[in-house]
Amino acid sequence: MITNLSIIVLTYNEEIHIARLLDNLLKLTSKIYVVDSYSTDATISILESNNILYSQNKFINHSKQINYAIETNPFETTWTLRIDADELISDKLISELAHTLNIYSNSNVNGFYLQRKVVFMSRQLHYGNLNPMWLLRVWRTGEGFCNEKWMDEKIVLKHPNTKQLKEIFFDHNLNSLTWWTNKHNLYSNREAIEILKEKYLKNQSIKEKASNRDLLLFKLKSIYNMFPMFIRPILLFLYSFILRLGFLDGKQGVIWNVLQVFWYRYLVDCKVFEIERVHNFDSQKIVDYLMQLDE
Incomplete structure (x- = not known):
């Protein structure tokens, strides 16, 4: 103890x-x-x-x-x-x-x-x-x-x-795959908000006195977000599944990489696109929308 x-x-x-x-x-x-x-x-x-x-x-x-x-x-x-x-x-x-x-x-x-x-x-x-x-x-x-x-x-x-x-x-989550996909569907809403905040508000929250490891992760995510939407999830999947040897984890590794690395990230991009489209890709309208979320 x-x-x-x-x-x-x-x-x-x-x-x-x-x-x-x-x-x-x-x-x-x-x-x-x-x-x-x-x-x-x-x-x-x-x-x-x-x-x-x-x-x-x-x-x-x-x-x-x-x-x-x-x-x-x-x-x-x-x-x-x-x-x-x-x-x-x-x-x-x-x-x-x-x-x-x-x-x-x-x-x-x-x-x-x-x-x-x-x-x-x-x-x-x-x-x-x-x-x-x-x-x-x-x-x-x-x-x-x-x-x-x-x-x-x-x-x-x-x-x-x-x-x-x-x-x-x-x-080690014990819930079903249906529960898992529902959870990640909800998470994708939050992830889309963070991508939009970085794009339109230049979100700096992680940078304040963060350690070098977290700063590196923040930078890697920023680099990922610079790639074209809908293409970047494919590239990330190929990196994870092939270069990072995800295929060696068997059937569960295939399912994990398809759902977590590709499907989830693709869904995030779809929701970023949806929010921007709803606001007619107007920067000020999107900024106003994002500011309201934190009030």
Whole structure:
């Protein structure tokens, strides 16, 4: 158990995942704080039966909900870790965290990047675009906040000084493929908004005091967005599936790359085009529309 670590989790109708997650997290610490978006399933009863501290807050987007969790976290610990309800921390990473966080408690290091791999249709994927993905998920309490983005939000440190841990954690969602495609359909709306904000508002949120790794990712996404719409998802698919060896992950790898890398990104482009067309490709009308979203 790590006494100087607290964990924040966001939930909404996570009865399929939450008991599994709690079993996993309680190997790390008992200081678990859940912010729930008014679940209507058994999520709350599972939390209460495990004596997990929680609060409820209306969901607007992940960024605002994460910041609410950070601001209301009642545990006074040196470190904070954020994890999604459908993720799991490997036993090796649990051991590495216990060792590392103790060593760096009194140092000037204030954040740690963890690498996440995807488990899709019961198969762990090893290849393809951004697999593993490096995410800043552990930070010195008081140093981290979430940048204001509708999609692909990041933890930003006031004084970035980070290290990387070796072991991995998993994105292992247990829901059906129908649920997965519905979720990504909704995510594509948010992604389209972020692309339009960068194009018309020159969105700079990730750049403010971001670490070099996140700045690189932001730059890569900006380069991707410079390619022609409807062509760039094809190029990204070819990069992920062929150059990044996504085909080596078998049938699940094929499905993942077709849906996540191509279909999702193609859908985002379709929604960018739709929004621009609805506003007659008028820059000022699109700017007004985007400004209203953040009010």
